Structure formats: C-alpha cells, structure tokens
Amino acid sequence: CPRVGAVMSTDALGPSTALLATCSTDGVKLWEVPAGGASPKLTAGRSSVPTRCVRWNPSNQLLAAVGFDGRIHLMSAAGQLLQVIDCGTVGQDVTCMSFSGSKLIAVSAGSAVHVYNIKDQCLVHTFSKHTDTVTSVAFNGDGTHVISGSMNGDILLHNVQHKSTVASLSACTSNAVRIVQYSLLKVNYAASAHQDGSIAYWDVVGRKMVAMFRQHTGPATDITFSTVSAALVVSVGQDRRVIFYDVQTKSVIKSVPTDYPLRSVS
Numbered sequence: 200c201p202r203v204g205a206v207m208s209t210d211a212l213g214p215s216t217a218l219l220a221t222c223s224t225d226g227v228k229l230w231e232v233p234a235g236g237a238s239p240k241l242t243a244g245r246s247s248v249p250t251r252c253v254r255w256n257p258s259n260q261l262l263a264a265v266g267f268d269g270r271i272h273l274m275s276a277a278g279q280l281l282q283v284i285d286c287g288t289v290g291q292d293v294t295c296m297s298f299s300g301s302k303l304i305a306v307s308a309g310s311a312v313h314v315y316n317i318k319d320q321c322l323v324h325t326f327s328k329h330t331d332t333v334t335s336v337a338f339n340g341d342g343t344h345v346i347s348g349s350m351n352g353d354i355l356l357h358n359v360q361h362k363s364t365v366a367s368l369s370a371c372t373s374n375a376v377r378i379v380q381y382s383l384l385k386v387n388y389a390a391s392a393h394q395d396g397s398i399a400y401w402d403v404v405g406r407k408m409v410a411m412f413r414q415h416t417g418p419a420t421d422i423t424f425s426t427v428s429a430a431l432v433v434s435v436g437q438d439r440r441v442i443f444y445d446v447q448t449k450s451v452i453k454s455v456p457t458d459y460p461l462r463s464v465s
Contacts, residue, residue: 218276220262222250227264229278248272252306256298263296263304271304273317284315295335299342303359307333312347314359324362328355335379339403340386346403348376348391356403366406378421384429390446392419398434400446410449414442421463435461 219230226247248266255262261281264272271284297305303323305314310329315322331351338345344365345357354368354376374395382388387404396415399408417438425431430447437460443452 218259220253220255220264222253222264224249224267226250227253227262227272227274229262229276252296254296254298256301256304258301261298261301263298265296265306271306271315282317282320284317284320295333297336297338297345299338303338303342305336305338305345307336307347309333310349312336312345312357314345314357323359326355326357326364328364329353334376337379337381337389339381339389340383344403346379346381346389348379350375352376352393354379354391354401356406366403368401368403368406368408377419380422380424382424382429383426384424388446390422390424390432392422392434392436394418396436396438398422398432398442398444400432400444410444410446412442412444412451414451414454415440417460420461423464433464435464437461 217232219232221228221230227250248268250264250266252265253262260276262274264274266272269285273281275281295307302317303314304317305312310327310331310333312326312333313322314324329347329349331349333347333349336345336347343358343360345359346354347357348354352373352375355364356366356368358365374393377392377394379389379391387402389401389403391399396413396417396419398412398419400410402409415436415438417436419434419436422432422434430445432444432446434442439457439460441455441457441461445452
C-alpha cells in the first residue's frame with residue numbers, strides 16, 4: 200500500500216483556509232482545507248514523483264518533498280515546482296527533514312545528515328558520525344547548528360558553519376530517539392523524546408541534560424515547545440496521554456488521557 204505523510208500550512212492561503220500537503224508513492228498533493236470543518240478540496244498543483252517525506256518551511260511559503268529518486272523537490276504554496284536538488288540518496292529511506300528559514304534544509308538518509316543550501320543548490324556538508332539510522336533532525340533558531348537523534352539513542356550536535364560534529368549528548372538510554380526539537384524561545388535549549396517513553400531536556404551550549412521525565416508508560420512519539428512560555432513543554436505518546444511539563448521547575452504540570460495512541464503534537 201502507498202506510504203502516506205501529511206503536513207499543513209496555516210499561512211499560505213490566508214486566515215480562512217489552510218493548505219495541506221500529503222505525499223505517498225503516487226506523489227505530492229495539495230489540499231485546501233476551509234475553516235468551519237468543510238471537506239478538503241484537492242488543488243491543481245501537485246507532483247507525480249513518488250515521495251517519502253514533505254515539509255513546509257517556517258514561513259509556510261515553500262514546500263520540500265524528498266522523492267524516491269533521491270532528490271529534493273522544492274515547490275511554492277501554489278504547487279509550482281521551483282527547483283530540484285540532487286541529494287544523492289537514491290535507495291535510502293529519508294526519514295526526516297528540517298528547514299532553516301528559506302536558505303538551508305537538512306535531510307537524513309541512513310546514518311547521515313545532509314545539509315543543503317537552497318539558493319545555491321549545493322551540498323553544504325554531510326555529517327556522518329551516527330552509527331545507526333537517523334530518526335530526527337532539527338535546526339536551531341539561527342541555522343548555525345543541527346541536532347540529530349538516531350535509532351540507537353545517540354544525540355549529536357553539528358556546527359553547520361564549521362562543518363563539524365561538536366558534541367554528543369548522553370540521555371543514559373539506548374532506546375531510539377523518536378524526535379529532537381529546539382526550544383522556540385530559549386534557542387540554546389532542546390528536548391528529545393525516546394522509545395522507552397522518556398523525555399529529556401537539554402542545555403545544548405552546556406552539553407548537559409537539565410531534566411529527565413519518565414511519565415509515559417509507552418513510547419513517546421512527539422514533543423513541542425510552547426510559543427508563549429519558555430518553561431512549557433508538551434509530549435504525546437502511544438500510551439494515549441498528553442503530558443505538560445514545567446522544565447524550569449522540573450515538574451509535571453498535568454497529564455491528560457485520550458482515547459487513542461497519539462503520534463504528533465504541535
């Protein structure tokens with residue numbers, strides 16, 4: 200059956216309509232999602248290239264799609280193909296992508312993290328210090344560093360400007376990293392969610408773990424930082440719970456049960 204992924208832009212078409220991008224083996228499709236619960240409508244703009252992963256850039260005006268052909272296809276919000284960047288990842292499973300504005304994009308393929316310059320259409324650097332499949336990548340706020348996590352629990356910090364891997368962050372667990380994410384308000388802090396349900400909060404500059412939470416009873420699947428409070432982090436998991444943390448006081452604020460296992464939060 201086709202592999203399907205989806206990401207939504209809430210700014211591309213204005214406040215009354217969001218734009219949803221989906222991908223599968225039959226390519227990329229863009230859907231208009233009107234406010235008020237009306238059914239999504241397929242738009243004309245699309246790509247027929249079999250695709251592994253899609254992501255909007257932070258301004259929601261640029262869509263990146265990584266195809267099975269090992270190339271990044273960059274499209275406008277209208278679905279127009281703007282450029283194609285050869286990743287050299289044919290036959291490798293691209294598991295994740297991360298944008299830094301509209302200038303840089305990082306993709307993972309196997310145990311490597313590739314950073315590309317979108318404007319110049321060139322490879323900036325390939326970071327290859329991981330020894331297992333990379334599961335998540337994320338840029339910091341100014342695009343100078345990339346953090347990545349892998350199946351064997353390793354978390355590495357990469358300096359894009361110096362083209363070097365500068366640190367390894369130890370979470371004291373060999374369980375797979377499901378997601379890594381930088382704080383939106385405290386740019387030198389990040390969090391990671393793990394297969395064993397643990398959530399780690401990191402001082403990236405100090406290269407140390409500030410807090411560890413073990414509240415989930417199943418795999419933690421996603422985390423997000425608040426855009427209002429630097430202390431608030433939220434995680435979800437396969438144990439059907441949404442958990443709110445105060446990382447400043449290292450305490451759990453609230454745990455909310457849900458009816459189904461959760462895979463994503465934003």
